[in-house]
Amino acid sequence: MHRSAMPNPLPEAMSAMSLRGHGGVDKLEYRHDVPVPSPGPGEVLVQVTATAKNNTDRKAREGLYPTEDKADVTSFAMGGEATFTFPRIQGADVAGRIAAVGEGVDASRIGERGLLDFNLYPDARRHINLTPDYYGHGADGGFAEYVAVPADQFHVVDNPELADAELAALGMCSYQTAYHMLTSADVKAGERVLVTGASGGVGTALIQLCRILGAVPYAVSTPAKAEALEALGAEAVIDRRDLPTFVERVLKATGGAPVDAVMDLVGGEMTTRFIDTMIQDMTCRETYPRLSIAGASGGNVSEILWTRIYLYQVRIAGVSHGTRAEAEQLIEWIRDGQLKPVLHGAFRLSALHEAERYFVNRGSGYLGKIVIVPDSQWEAHGAPFALGQEESDS
Incomplete structure (x- = not known):
């Protein structure tokens, strides 16, 4: 891993919202001692600036994906094994910047801003995806300061008209x-x-x-x-x-x-x-x-x-998740400006409990996406879109 390519060394620990088990928002624990992941071969380490919230976050947390037993509290295991294990960092639609690269990835990519294709693909096929899983479910996601993901699934989107929070709102999920x-x-x-x-x-x-x-x-x-x-x-x-x-x-x-x-x-x-x-x-x-x-x-x-x-x-x-080819087409439309973000507002990562409650109880004016911004990135990427209690903090 090329940590030395950064002008400043990366921290050893980060803040993250750690899900400790199935249940309510009380199962989400905000921690400051989570190890910063190291990108493996073919991966990049992304410094997260915004992650869109999806309904699947709540459903997975509450165990609302039963298979045959409707009374089960569980999550889906399309590949045959349960991948949603604890502790888990949720958050699928990640926007941010590459902070470090793993073996086999060009170090010139450090600093690129982009959007994650959230899928944990079972194989390299481009037009079919039969055992869908995703970051934030089968692997740690973006409700943290850093996340390690495949380099070829972190797509560069450098459109200056899109704020990072807006880019996250265009997420693949x-x-x-x-x-x-x-x-x-x-x-x-x-x-x-x-x-x-x-x-x-x-x-x-x-x-x-x-x-x-x-x-x-x-x-x-x-x-x-x-x-x-x-x-x-x-x-x-x-x-x-x-x-x-x-x-x-x-x-x-x-x-x-x-x-x-x-x-x-x-x-x-x-x-x-x-x-x-x-x-x-x-x-x-x-x-x-x-x-x-x-x-x-x-x-x-x-x-x-x-x-x-x-x-x-x-x-x-x-329909569950899509394919690699569909993700690439969507990225092209985002870069071309054909898809527009529908961003409802932003919450700090430390206020994820409040964001979850707001999402469940959202009123008649709700439209689009809520994004979660790490506290360390709040002033740059969250404050302009502050929502709920954050309005008094911005």
Whole structure:
């Protein structure tokens, strides 16, 4: 490892939020004695400046990824073994600067600013990822001052118009999931796409990505967020409340045409309503109805009549993480300025408990991403975007 390439030696210990077990925010312990990781061969050590918070942080912490036993408190183990072990530093969407490099990595990369492709890929294949895992789950992530990651997954983004906090808000956890939802549904230009959970990180990413692909996104949210979502690219915003009239209101927004594809982040009792928006007047359709599922904020169990699925030939795609190729495409769009950050605000790393509570209890004005900034980086990268209790500190 080339620590000597830095003008100042790296510290031996760092501040980090260490998760000590499954449970509430009390399981998150802010420590100042965590060893600074050493980058191995092919890795870089990143000094973290901002890390976006994702709902998966909470779900993994609370053990809300059961497999067969719905009563289990666990996390997913797609590769066959549990990788979410304790203590663990969470945080997947990391922005920062390379502070040191491991063997085989050019030392000229030191100082580069970039964004992490958050995946722990099982192999080198570019177009498939069947056992998804990620930094902050199967390996330590960005709720710390430093993190070691593969050099080829830390992508340089030196756009001066993007602050580090904004770059973190463009992180792969949301944008790659959103893009993989669209590619899994084979969404094409001109198609009508219903985007559920539209005000969150994946939802706002879906709206932007639909427009890049030439598709027309219809957002499911609340009237309070309609103006912001339409400014982001939504063709119309459909109020998620009043279930009996939901399908009628979606069809009114589309001019009576059925939705071509649904991006479902909600689940629960809403899924059957979402399917209804696609199977109205099948003679008008040119493609099969498609449902991409990547979340269950409205409930982990949905009751669906299978006759409606096979008779209407609904294609269903379960979506977790995307691929290396999709991540690289997203980085190109970020560098080109085609994707815009939707940053709600920032919290200090030491205030992660407050950030978690804010995220769970977020109000009607919430839109986009919260980022977590190490206390040592706060004045430079967090204070301009201070949120909640931080507003009095900035």
